[in-house]
Amino acid sequence: MAFQCQRDCYMKEFVTSVVSCCPAELKQEVNGKKETIKGFHIKLQDTILFPEGGGQPDDHGFLGDVPVLRVTRQGPDALHFVASPLEVGQEVHVKVDWERRFDHMQQHSGQHLITALAETMFGYKTTSWELGRQRSTIELDTPCVKPGQLQELEECVNEKIRAHIPVMVQLLSIDDPAVEKVRSRGLPEDHAGPIRIIDIEGIDANMCCGTHVSNLGHLQVIKLLGTEKGKKNKTNLIFLAGKRVLKYAEKSYNTERSLVSLLKTGPDEHVEAVDKLQKSVKLLQKTNLCLLRDMAVLIAQSFKNDPHKDSFFTFHKKEGDNEFMNIIANEINTEETLVFLTVGEEKGPGLFLLAGPSELVTEMGPQVLELLQGKGAGKNGRFQGKANSLARRGEVEALLKQRCNQRNSQEE
Template sequence: MKRVKSASTAVITSFLSRITFCKTIGNLFFLIPSEMAFHCQRDCYATELLTEVVSCSPGNLKTECGGKKEVMCGFNVLLKDTVLFPEGGGQPDDRGFINEIPVLRITRLGPDAVHFISTPLEIGAQVLVKVDWERRFDHMQQHSGQHLVTAIADSLYGYKTTSWELGRQRSFIELDTPVVTVEQIDVIEKLVNQKIRERVPVVVRLITTDDPEFDMVRSRGLPDDHAGPVRIIDIQGVDANMCCGTHVSNLSDLQMIKILGTEKGKKNKTNLFFLAGERVLKFAARSFIVEKSLTSLLKNGPEEHIEAVEKLQKSVKVLQKNNLTLLRDLAVLTAQTFKSSADRDKLFTLHRKDGDNEFMNIVANELGTEDILVFLTVGDEKASGLFLLSGAADVVEQLGPRVSELLDGKGAGKKGRFQGKANKMSQRGNVEILLREYINKKKEE
């Protein structure tokens, strides 16, 4: 049996669990709520923590797998403290384990961090929480890198960062300017990497909202449910910014920053893309693999890759144009051959793997007689493709939907022509049987 705490006990326990450390300002002694500083925020380099389960209740997690949305049933766990960072400040949440049970999501709910897991835990139990350090350190590098790039872009050119995104492979900041020149990008990149080489310390400080410094530090505003002291990330001599995220303690841990370039953003703004730390090394490794593969395929050196690809693209366009011309000629010839046949049938069927809609329509136009039922298909014989049925308007209107159904397709028609997409081209034989039976029945009538 798992113990269930009363509402009043849970409230008291939750409050006490958030009183985690103290700070002296002048002669005043403050208790600092952990809503402003989970263990992961007080020590961003901590990889594990022994703590206690405060509550555990059934919960759901919305996920997406292969483009399909799913709902996973599990449990929402509150801990006395946590080494796992809930999403916030533009930084995604951590991943990790509670007693070797994978933590699938961590979200902030008011002052608490909610850990979603698949297995229930006993309230009051001591648990060991571990963080996925590779993911955490990557987020620390990108987040601190964002603060640095933002500060330098602002100090050099007055470009304010209005938002940012920590992506899986690359991150970007949205700058409040319509254009950032290549020369400006080079200057920003050189200066941020100079600060990294100077090993500038990054210090976490706490201030109150009535502190004179509060109105001086960079910020996009506090959350509506904020309470207690304000956490400041201070890149000494460079930037001071309100932030709840996890950060490196020294810019040297960023290793390096590479600005990839810019794209036009929303509302006359510019998105500046960058990589920090290990992502730069991974990008360089991927780029080398691509370069090596292109060198092998194109049979020339890296400096000639662009020119070689441009030549190939031109050649492909010429071949595609020639191929279309040949297909048109073939469509006309095919139709004329059938029409010139002395014993031509009332049913004309044709499948061509390399055809297209234009090919089918040319054949149908060339045949152009209502006394012939035309069934054409193009694409993979056993998978998906396109189909066209033409003939007398009343006949096509009657048979078109049935043809589409047999081919597991979708289509529409008017004026004696019904065409669309087929998902089961392997059923075209059954369509021919349907059409043949219809023609034979009309002959008997």
């Protein structure tokens, strides 16, 4: 059977009745974490909410006042996941999230059009596609698409849109000879009912369960953003259709305005201005690195030349890296001196290095790690790593100094 959403993709509201209501669970990702929601699967007599399939995500909407969080297909039925139960037999008013639905219709019909013309014009067959949240991707069975071909394809696609070519839906029985003439990647194993054909007049006829526009003019416009290398010697073609193109243009324009303000140049000079900035930054980083190395040597020499130096040396600097700390440690005779160095925010995350007599470093390293809430490892008289917090750095210094004094007393 074809659902009402497949018979009339433009229907936004519908009245039907509840056939069954069963407890169910839904796994969703919330703020990057997977959560399991307890609820109910509702089967309806018919539905205008599309269950995911054919590369198209499911619809969202309402059953009365109850939000529908997910719609999936089970054989000939659509399962609507909701948080609260509905009574079997009751009449319900179904409403679709039209903005989401129409967006999916534009992207899906856009994919059919691009796929058909890419094959007709260049012989590039589509092996799969993905309707993403922000952009969609068509996997083409070719190692590459030339820039000239991409431009030619985009021009042809938009020419067909401007021609307002009709898009029709046909329902054929599985044994109808006409089924053999349409493009298809095969039917799902649990398929039931008639075969649904999406026919773009004079361009393409393809088996598909998804929702589509009734005329290519409803696509408004298609933008081919470019290609990326795909799997197994294939190419991913990235595209936007309809309202997504308008949103992309608005976002790009706002970005352009921000860059004009930041770079103090017109849009045509942005690439050149950023290139100059990058070269300046690299030069400054190189200069800064040289200064840090020189500073590290001076810090170590200052300690070595101090007539009142003892067997423990500690130093902290907000700016620095592992190389900065290692240069200091290399310049100091760590066979006789215990060195504790840190770089980073005073009470925030940072890096640390403990260097000195091997047995002392092996003994004190794990304690330093614990106090700094860090991760690290050591060997050959060095113990270094990352600190989640340098807030207890003073405690580490006091502990190390006390241990050095004890060691000195034992040796005397």
